[in-house]
Structures are given as C-alpha cells and as structure tokens.
Amino acid sequence: MVRKRRLKKLFSKIVGESRCWIEEEVCASYSYDAYPEKPVLPDIVVMPTHTEQIGEIIDLCNRLEIPLTVRGSGTNLSGGTVPVKGGCVMLTTALNRILEINKDDMYARVEPGVITQNLANAVEREGLLYPPDPASMKVSTIGGNVAENSGGLRALKYGVTDRYVMQVKFYDAFSNLVKSGGIPVKLVTGFNLKGLMISSEGLLGVISEVMLKLVPPPQARKTMLVFFDDVLDASRVVSEIIINRILPATLEIMDNFTIKTVEKFHHIGLPTDKGALLLIEVDGHPAAVEDEYVQVEKICRKYGGDVHIAKKQEDRDKLWQARRDTLSSLAMLKPTLILEDATVPRSRVPDMIKVIQDVAKKYNLLIGTFGHAGDGNLHPTILTDRRDEEEMKRVSEAIDEIFERTLDLGGTLSGEHGVGIAKKKYMEKEVGRGTLLFYERLKKGLDPKGIFNPGKVI
Numbered sequence: 001m002v003r004k005r006r007l008k009k010l011f012s013k014i015v016g017e018s019r020c021w022i023e024e025e026v027c028a029s030y031s032y033d034a035y036p037e038k039p040v041l042p043d044i045v046v047m048p049t050h051t052e053q054i055g056e057i058i059d060l061c062n063r064l065e066i067p068l069t070v071r072g073s074g075t076n077l078s079g080g081t082v083p084v085k086g087g088c089v090m091l092t093t094a095l096n097r098i099l100e101i102n103k104d105d106m107y108a109r110v111e112p113g114v115i116t117q118n119l120a121n122a123v124e125r126e127g128l129l130y131p132p133d134p135a136s137m138k139v140s141t142i143g144g145n146v147a148e149n150s151g152g153l154r155a156l157k158y159g160v161t162d163r164y165v166m167q168v169k170f171y172d173a174f175s176n177l178v179k180s181g182g183i184p185v186k187l188v189t190g191f192n193l194k195g196l197m198i199s200s201e202g203l204l205g206v207i208s209e210v211m212l213k214l215v216p217p218p219q220a221r222k223t224m225l226v227f228f229d230d231v232l233d234a235s236r237v238v239s240e241i242i243i244n245r246i247l248p249a250t251l252e253i254m255d256n257f258t259i260k261t262v263e264k265f266h267h268i269g270l271p272t273d274k275g276a277l278l279l280i281e282v283d284g285h286p287a288a289v290e291d292e293y294v295q296v297e298k299i300c301r302k303y304g305g306d307v308h309i310a311k312k313q314e315d316r317d318k319l320w321q322a323r324r325d326t327l328s329s330l331a332m333l334k335p336t337l338i339l340e341d342a343t344v345p346r347s348r349v350p351d352m353i354k355v356i357q358d359v360a361k362k363y364n365l366l367i368g369t370f371g372h373a374g375d376g377n378l379h380p381t382i383l384t385d386r387r388d389e390e391e392m393k394r395v396s397e398a399i400d401e402i403f404e405r406t407l408d409l410g411g412t413l414s415g416e417h418g419v420g421i422a423k424k425k426y427m428e429k430e431v432g433r434g435t436l437l438f439y440e441r442l443k444k445g446l447d448p449k450g451i452f453n454p455g456k457v458i
C-alpha cells in the first residue's frame, strides 16, 4: 500500500488527485475487458484530461519502469486492455473532444477518447459520413478503433478504419510527440508512421489525436432481409453476389441457432425454422441502387431465399433490429460468451460455415454463427461457462481447431478483433518466425523498457 500511495502522489502531480485511483474497487473495474480473460488488477488508474499529460504519464512510467496499458472503452475482444503485468492503466475517456469538422477538405480531427457514435452523429449533422461502424460504436472510442483497425457493418464497400486515417499524432515511449500524415490527399513525406500505429494495440505508442477522412453520404439505399432454409445456400449467395461484381454496403449472415436465440429473447417475429438469414443493404446513386437491388434479389431467389424489403425508414430499422440484438441475445444463454473472429477469403465462406458446424458437433458445444459474411469475417460465438473446467477444455480445443482450419482455408486469425492475449499463441503459424522476430526488434527499439502494454501480441 505504501508503494501505491507513493504512485498516487507522483501521478497526482500530473493529472490531479481526483483523476487517479489506487482503491481496489476502482482498480477492479479496469482489471478486465470484453474478452473473458482472468482479471489482473492494475496498481493505479489515471485519467488525463489534456493530451499533453499523456507524454508526462509515459515519462513517469518509464522512470518508474512500470507497465502502461492505455484503455479506451475496454470493448476489445482480445484481452488487449487487461493489465497482465499490473502497473498503470491510462483511461482516454476524458480526452473526448471533437476538435474540428472541416466540410471543405472533408475531415474530422478528434481526441482519442471520442466515442465513435458521437463522431458519426456530429459528422452527419454536417451532411457528411464517417463510414466505419463497428457494432460497438455506441461505446468504443476512436483511439481504440485505430489501435485495433476496427471494421464494421459497412466494411465490405467502405473499408475499415485504416482507409479513413489521414493523420495520427502519438506519444512515443520517450515522451516525444510524433506526427504522421496530414490533409493533402497525396503525402509521401517521411515514413508511414500512421500505418505503424494502426493495429498497434497499445504496444508502440499512445495515440493523442486522429484526423479522419469523411465522405459524402449515399443518396439512396435499399435494405432487405432474406431467409434461407439452408445456411450453406445463404453463404453461396454471399459468394455469388461478389462474383457478380456487386458490392453491397452491408452483407451480414446469421445462422439458425442465432436466429432462434434472438427471437427467444426479443420476439421480433423472425422465422425460427429457417436455416439462416442475410441482411443486405445496397447504397449509392438511386439508379445504381435499383439496378443492384434487382440483381441481388434474383440471386437470392435462385437459392430459395425469402426476400423482405424495407419500404421506409421504420421498416429498415425493423430489419436491422435482428442484427443489433444478436450479441445481447446470445449473451443471455450462458454465463460465458467467447466471440471469435475467424476470417476467410469470401469465396470460402460456405466451407468455413461447414467447419464451424462440424466443430460444434465434434466438441458438443453451443456455437452461434453470425458476422460480416461479405468480408469473409464470421463470428463463431461459443456459449459456455468458464467455471466448468471440463467444458472449457473442449472449448479450447474447438477454438484451436477453428483457427487451424481458418488458416488452412487461406484465412486469418483476426479480421477485426486484434491479437491481444487471445490470439498470441497462433501468431507464429500465421505470420512466420521471421515476421515475429521483426515485431520483437521493432518493439525493443521503440520501447526499450517494454512499458507499453506488455504481454500482448508478441
């Protein structure tokens, strides 16, 4: 306790006494995140209110040689904010100012703790669109989105966060403020350090400001919910839509288990006997939307799809409801939910669905599958109870098998949830020894004392 009191005294000089905590009940709140990992208490939690304080906090952690884990909203699904080696957890939630929305050059400049939805709303009021829309956007922060390179429900057409990052400012391990990128559309001065910070998962620096590209919103959109008897038919439709050079904004899938679970808890009128549903949204110029819609409908019907179209905004909201209620419904089935992130080339979605079905049977587990099928990004979601040791052993084997098979299909360990602690053990298999050694050298050079988020990724 003496050591912790000393820590509090030192950090208070930077952020003020009311913005740092050593009390166990507060530290416990920051000992875990959205990934079901064993909680670890930090020694201290600090909440800077000005971005300049970030550099001072890093400097102090370096001098004290204690770990620093940066935390936005803690919604990451890979254990990235669990302070596995204790030390300091720095919250970015009070760094939540939208500094500028520029309509002429179409960008927004924000602090890292801005909630994604708040940015999207502010931009929409100015008649523009910030496309990345992770399902967690009501709570996730822009800093977290950049550090995880988050995707979303519109990623198929609009891409993921990295496509929108024009500039990043960050503090390095030596407390220097580093800047990379800028407003010009063409900019090749210096190394692409903003690229380095994207997907860096808090290991290479602390992002203090982000400039994000905005785009004009689509003039029209058409939304449809399509039910199929067989999940494999639904996944074949996904491949065929893409093969026909149609890029919907949204192309989401949900299997029968997930449909039944959503209906059980939310009673929104989903047919529980159907094998799968697809939520499809096409957007753009009105004529193109109409044309794409006709083609998509034809493909769906070819595979026996029962197509429901939204005629007005109210209908659209209703169709989206099923997708929005997915995770909260699955979470009600069992005490522990493990949301995985298997991602394969789009043409292999039917094979991946089959893999997940086989694994669920083989290990006798409840697995609901939904996700961004158009991106090949499926979320097999295992419902379990981490107090049941025997079942957890089967869960672990099932996850190993899902990843083995994902890689065999030419896929990746993580389409959007990052590596953190969750995928660390599979890294060498996907990226190879040489790449891991490069990561290690890079990390050592940029953060010689290893203070930034130790125990993750490498």
Ligand SMILES: Cc1cc2nc3c(=O)[nH]c(=O)nc-3n(C[C@H](O)[C@H](O)[C@H](O)COP(=O)(O)OP(=O)(O)OC[C@H]3O[C@@H](n4cnc5c(N)ncnc54)[C@H](O)[C@@H]3O)c2cc1C
Pocket: 033, 034, 069, 070, 071, 072, 073, 074, 075, 076, 077, 080, 081, 092, 112, 133, 134, 135, 136, 139, 140, 141, 142, 143, 144, 145, 146, 147, 148, 149, 150, 151, 152, 153, 201, 202, 203, 205, 206, 207, 208, 327, 416, 417, 453
């Ligand atoms: C219900 C639910 C739905 C989700 N849906 C999606 C989805 O559709 N798409 C998707 O991609 N993800 C999704 N996620 C995962 C998660 O929301 C994203 O990874 C999100 O970007 C994390 O943001 P955060 O603010 O919670 O970051 P945190 O969880 O707090 O942090 C994530 C990582 O970023 C680092 N970090 C945070 N801030 C900074 C900073 N300022 N500088 C440097 N590093 C930093 C942290 O150290 C950590 O390693 C979902 C999660 C949940 C719970």
